[in-house]
Amino acid sequence: MAESTMEARGERFLRQRQVLFLFVFLGGSLAGSESRRYSVVEETERGFLIANIANDLGLGEGELAVRGAQVVSKGNKQHFQLNHQTGDLHLREKLDREELCGPTEPCILHFQILLQNPLQFITNELHVIDVNDHSPVFFENEMQLKLLENTPPGTMIPLGNAEDLDVGRNSLQNYTITPNSHFHVLTRSRRDGRKYPQLVLDKSLDREEQPEFILTLTALDGGSPHRSGIAKIHILVLDINDNAPEFTQTLYEVQILENSPLNSVVVTVSATDLDTGNFGTVSYAFFHASEEIRKTFQLNPITGDIQLVKYLNFEEMNTYELDIEAKDGGGLSGKTTVIVQVVDVNDNPPALTLSSITSPIPENSPETVVAVFSVSDLDSGENGRIMCSIEDSLPFILKPSVENFYTLLTNTPLDRETKSEYNITITVTDLGTPRLKTQHNITVTVSDVNDNAPAFSQTTYTLRVLVVALASVSSLFLFSVLVFVAVRLCRRSRAASAGRCLGPEGHFPGHLVDVSGTGTLSQSYQYEVCLTGGSGTSEFKFLKPIITNGLVQDTE
Structure with missing residues (x-):
């Protein structure tokens, strides 16, 4: 018993020292070492070895398993698999860079290694390297242009662009056109980095000499080997229509709330043509709008109203660039660009992801880690800022750690005899307008430790028992009755305070027999029974017998 008690105290001291060490060095221990970056080429087969985490962290063989290592990634999809025995980190599945990051470069997947005992976070990054697995694709395989025969040389005509899902050198780099004496093509860049072609007229047109041109436009990427896409350009030379439509603005910039209702008018574009009649x-x-733009906006061909036909989502796309063409009856056209900025509203409640929880917790433990969780909010700005809280009356506190991780800790030692179970509600609130919140309930039980000795409610109990036995009743039966009464009293007095007997001690007499042969004892006996307790034990004792000549009057 003494040896097990010493071991328990030693283990408790070790846990206390570990917890103390953990929170003295919380800033460094939880955050781990500097962020490590690994890299992998997209479309690499599942099972590919990324790195040996145990070696990088300086841990011994099997220590990852002992410390309950976990790989924590944002979102529900897990891309990695950790071998706790060898420390090898493998790909769980093929990675598609375009699916993960779209046009963003570099494509970085953030993940953490979570270790227990002591608690430690190690932040890591995986750079997904692009491969040239996509060719440039034009939105339209055939384009038709109409040019007046008096169009001056040097005129630049925008053409429909191609898209390449790859990034960097593997993305679309330039455009070329079939060699001819009248036109050449230039490669231009938009604000967002997308490249588009412009057709340049080098020589005056003569409809009577050549009424049309058919050219091949080629889009090339910078991969090795090159990938390309082509589109046909059909140019019709028109008789003179002196004036082409002109927009009142060459660039429209508007903002719209992401929760705007359908059929809302985003902006109205306007163009004029000085010609009369059909011209x-x-x-x-x-003008060469993508499928996403056509699904989101609708343009009235007569009024120029641009209406919303699909609900916006700032978190998915926050900027749209629309090219609008105004064309007159003679085939001449003018162009403008509309930039639509989507304004974020607070439409996403915060999310809480529980990484680990410890329950039950031994009572009287010092500051102990109860749970580890992370929070996130898809909104931006103040709408995406988050604060966490729990009830002030609870003996627990929240401490932020790396990035959006929080640790729930005991604030004071718990007492199971006072309260054996806690229902903790973690409230996560963003700072948007209106404020949105998410609540998560955690139930923590408190396990018992042997920290209370038995105690009697009185220091001394005295029981006087009248023993009148029949001849057929043995002294053994009477002894059993007395012991039963004593045990019942002991059980009822376990929570009482300790005490000692004040009277002299005696032994249960062995002469309780029918000595007269008349069916009764020759005398009546009274016994004082004493219950004592203290130092974690309780005792039952008989005091000296009290012999009287008649029946006992006091039967307490």
Whole structure:
């Protein structure tokens, strides 16, 4: 018993020292060492060895398993698999860089290694390297242009662009056109980095000499080997229509809330044509718009109203660039660009992801880690800022750690005899307007330790028992009755305070027999029974017998 008690105290001291060490060095211990970056080429087969985490962390063989290592990634999809025995970190599945990051470069996957005992976070990054697995693709395989025969040389005509899902050198780099004497093509860049072609007229046109041109436009990427996409350009040379439509603005910039209702008018574009009749009638249309733009916006060809036909989501796309064409009845056109900025609203409640929880917790333990969790909010700005809280009346506290991770700790030692179970509600609130919140309930039980000795409610109990036995009743039966009464009293007095007997001690007499042969004892006996307790034990004792000549009057 003494040896097991010493071992328990030693283990408790070790845990106390570990917890103390943990929170003295919380800033460094939880955050781990500097962020490590690994890299992998996209489309690499599953099972690929990324690194040996145990070696990088300086841990021995099997220590990852002992410390309950976990790989924690944002979102529900896990891309990694950790071998706790060897420390090898493998790919769980093929990675598609375009699916993970879209046009963002570099494509970085953030993940953490979570270790227990002591608690430690190690932040890591995986750089997914692009491979040239996509060719440039034009939105339209055939384009038709109409140019007046008096169009001056040097005129630049925008053409529909191609898209390449790859990034960097593997993305679209330039455009070329079939060699000819009248046109050449230039490669231009938009604000967002996308490249588009412009057709340049080098020589005056003569409809009577050549009424049309058919050219091949090629989009090339910078990969090795090159990938390309082509589109046909059909140019019709028109008789003179002196004036092309002109927009009142060459660039429209508007903002719209992401929760705007459908059919809302985003902006109205307007163009005029100085010609009369059919040549002066203007109609509006999207110019080489992507499928996403056509699904999101609708352009009235007569009024120029651009309406919303699909709900916006700032977290998915926050900027749209629309090219609008105004064309008159003679085929001449003018162009403008509309930049639509989506304004974020607080439409995403915070999310809480529980990484680990410890329950039950031994009572009287010092500051102990109860749970580890992370929070996130898809909104941006103040709408995406988060604060966490629990009830002030609970003996627990929240401490932030690396990035958006929090640790729930005991604030004071717990007492199971006072309260054996706690229901903790973690409230996560963002700072947006209106404020949104998420609540997560955790139930923590408190396990018992042997920290209370038995105690009696009185220091001394005295029981006087009248023993009147029949001849057929043995002294053994009477002894059993007395012991039963004593045991019942002991059990009822376990929570009482310790005490000692004050009277002299006696032994249960062995002469309780029918000595007269008349069916009764020759005398009646009274016994004082004493219950004592203290130092974690309780005792039952008989005091001296009290012999009287008649029946006992006091039967307490």
